[in-house]
Amino acid sequence: MMSTHISNIRPKSDDILIKIADYVTDYVIDSDEAYNTARYCLLDTLGCGFLALNYPECTKLLGPIVEGTQVPNGARVPGTSYELDPVHAAFNIGCMIRWLDFNDTWLAAEWGHPSDNLGGILAVADYMNRAKFFGVKSPLSVRDVLTAMIKAHEIQGVLALENSFNRVGLDHVILVRVATTAVVMAMLGGTKDQIIDALSNAWIDGGALRTYRHAPNTGSRKSWAAGDATSRAVRLALMVLKGEMGYPAALTTQTWGFYDVLFKGNTFSLARPFGSYVMENVLFKISFPAEFHAQTAVECALKLHAEIKDRLDDIEQITITTHESAIRIIDKTGPLHNPADRDHCIQYMTAIGLIFGDLTADHYENDVAVDPRIDALREKMVIVEDPQYSKDYLDPDKRSIANTLQIRFKSGESTDKVTVEYPVGHRRRRKEGLPVLLNKFEKTLSPYFNEEEQKTILSLCTNPSQLDTTPVDEFISLLIKKIDMNAIVGTSRCPAKLIRERSG
Secondary structure: OOOOOOOOOOOOOOHHHHHHHHHHHHOOOOOHHHHHHHHHHHHHHHHHHHHHOOOHHHHOOOOOOOOOOOOOOOEEOOOOOOEEOHHHHHHHHHHHHHOOOOOOEEOOOOOEOHHHHHHHHHHHHHHHHHOOHHHOOOOOEHHHHHHHHHHHHHHHHHHHHHOOOHHHOEOOHHHHHHHHHHHHHHHOOOOHHHHHHHHHHHHHOOOOEHHHHOOOOOOOHHHHHHHHHHHHHHHHHHHHHOOOOOOOOOOOOOOOOHHHHHOOOOOOOOOOOOOOHHHHHOEOOOOOOOOHHHHHHHHHHHHHHHHHOOOHHHEEEEEEEEOHHHHHHHOOOOOOOOHHHHOOOHHHHHHHHHHHOOOOHHHHOHHHHOOHHHHHHHOOEEEEEOHHHHHHHHOOOOOOOOEEEEEEEOOOOEOOOEEEOOOOOOHHHHHHHHHHHHHHHHHHHOOOOOHHHHHHHHHHHOOHHHHHHOEHHHHHHOOOOOOOHHHOOOOOOOHHHHHHHHOO
């Protein structure tokens, strides 16, 4: 039998890796809309992180891995006194951002939350400025952060347009790792070849399973998975900066590459060239901390609340007409075991809206979930797909996230059908949504900052030209709190209240 030799000729880099590297190094963002949206996105994302500090299940994961570790000139974690290495700071910030499922969203063949990348971007920018990384003459400004955000959004979002990772069982945070790796490597001054090397390692890492997002295993890992991904990206970038090698055909190598091992032999499709499309069209979760496919269902529920709140026992059936993705992800019956389970159940979120006329993160906690009215309404719900809703969901000119709600009573009468196609955070409702988004951000500041501090922060954040030119480390300095976070973690009291008490 003759041996079959395996060619050991080094292949050229995969085309996708080259396109991403070219984009992050060469493309100039010239869209005013993208930068304006990115400023709001920065505020909204930070606000989501501040709000998460109300929840001990989040704060117990924050801080250094080894208690007491200090990193001089390290990256700071907004809303806390932690000063960490940039790798773990990225995890902390990313964990806070994503904890309550309240930051921005991108929906396509794959979905995800592009602002998750801010964990790595902000940690690295703060670290670079404070440590005078490589003797940088001009410190990174908030404008540099916004540019990195736009590009990270674009990489994650364009890859998601026609490539479904969830259909092969992989979690969307793989795209956070890839996007953060690219932009952070560029921020650190990496060459195109180094960016390609780092990206190849990001793909070789493979992908997290979606196990923790779906019944019967839904759990809190879905709230820190993105922090883990953006943190891993920073680690890979720093390793390559030290000379660690890359793997040019990480995607395309037969048998051992990403496509064959994890993507069923399929290759990626890019529906459009990289630009600023994703940031311009990103969806904001303004009204509710809820999985985005249910945002409009909850809006419908709030519209019906006044009409049915005193007739809950008279309800015979609740019909939710929705799109295919919602059915595949959040149509859930049976017991719900934790907040992560509940904020991924369209029936639970809709029931809360109908009963209380509102939906906040507190509604997912156990003391609310024991209300017998919630499960009573869930049992009366019927979920139906409208094929047109599913089609419009994927239409690049629409990208609707439609839901219709109608309630039939035991008497035979019914409410009108209430339909919401576009949530308030959609690009088609920007004029209506952005003032509400800014108000959302303002509310998240009050538990942590006194009135004077709040005024300083808001004055800067609402002055685009001043904000853009502010060095990142000066911006972060306004957002940290000089308190002992270790004294807060593990207490039964609300961390936000403790912070407020101790900061006067």
